[in-house]
Amino acid sequence: QVRLVESGGGVVQPGRSLRLSCAASRFTFSAYALHWVRQAPGKGLEWVAVISFDGSNKYYADSVKGRFTVSRDNSKNTLYLQMDSLRPEDTAVYYCARDRGSNWLLYYLDYWGLGTLVTVSS
Amino acid sequence: DFQMTQSPSSVSASVGDRVTITCRASQGLSRWLAWYQQKPGKAPRLLIYAASSLQSGVPSRFSGSGSGTDFTLTISSLQPEDFATYYCQQANSFFASFGPGTKVDFK
Numbered sequence: 001q002v003r004l005v006e007s008g009g010g011v012v013q014p015g016r017s018l019r020l021s022c023a024a025s026r027f028t029f030s031a032y033a034l035h036w037v038r039q040a041p042g043k044g045l046e047w048v049a050v051i052s053f054d055g056s057n058k059y060y061a062d063s064v065k066g067r068f069t070v071s072r073d074n075s076k077n078t079l080y081l082q083m084d085s086l087r088p089e090d091t092a093v094y095y096c097a098r099d100r101g102s103n104w105l106l107y108y109l110d111y112w113g114l115g116t117l118v119t120v121s122s
Numbered sequence: 123d124f125q126m127t128q129s130p131s132s133v134s135a136s137v138g139d140r141v142t143i144t145c146r147a148s149q150g151l152s153r154w155l156a157w158y159q160q161k162p163g164k165a166p167r168l169l170i171y172a173a174s175s176l177q178s179g180v181p182s183r184f185s186g187s188g189s190g191t192d193f194t195l196t197i198s199s200l201q202p203e204d205f206a207t208y209y210c211q212q213a214n215s216f217f218a219s220f221g222p223g224t225k226v227d228f229k
Contacts, residue, residue: 045209045220046220
């Protein structure tokens with residue numbers, strides 16, 4: 001069964017940085033695009049970013065563009081989200097999720113991790 | 123930008139009821155739409171993709187329909203494990219977006 005495990009969340013002050021990781025296993029990591037999706041406490045889902053299977057294409061939500069950077073290391077089966085200039089409104093559970101398309105971007109998210117909580121507060 | 127709306131925002135139902143949730147997009151999506159189920163404290167689960175294709179392992183009581191701007195998720199006979207929040211998501215652009223969600227709870 002596909003496994004995605006996020007880590008790196010925590011409490012951080014506004015304006016500071018944090019890097020999230022997502023360790024993947026039990027599938028061919030290098031063949032799939034991966035997404036980050038977040039959910040503020042008590043709120044709905046917000047798509048954050050996607051990176052293609054080979055890392056050549058990346059797209060971001062307007063709310064994080066210029067502040068967040070998605071990357072991946074296919075040799076380590078790990079996805080990253082570098083979050084800079086954090087704001088209180090970035091407080092959320094951050095999920096990584098696999099795109100259903102193999103070697104293709106479909107934007108259907110078929111497997112999700114359990115999430116990691118990021119709290120931005122002074 | 124694609125804006126997604128859902129109706130109703132919540133619905134109260136009983137086991138065995140037929141439940142229908144509607145999702146509307148601000149622009150045409152063709153059939154690039156997915157539905158997810160989320161239970162409290164859990165990650166979302168993909169139910170339907172490409173508007174009407176059932177994800178592997180999802181019970182057949184779930185079905186999706188629609189194209190363009192109007193889509194529907196139907197649960198034909200609500201089961202106790204189906205009480206959850208349901209989200210639609212457009213997949214028609216490089217920038218995905220979700221609807222606000224529909225909570226299905228006990229009548």
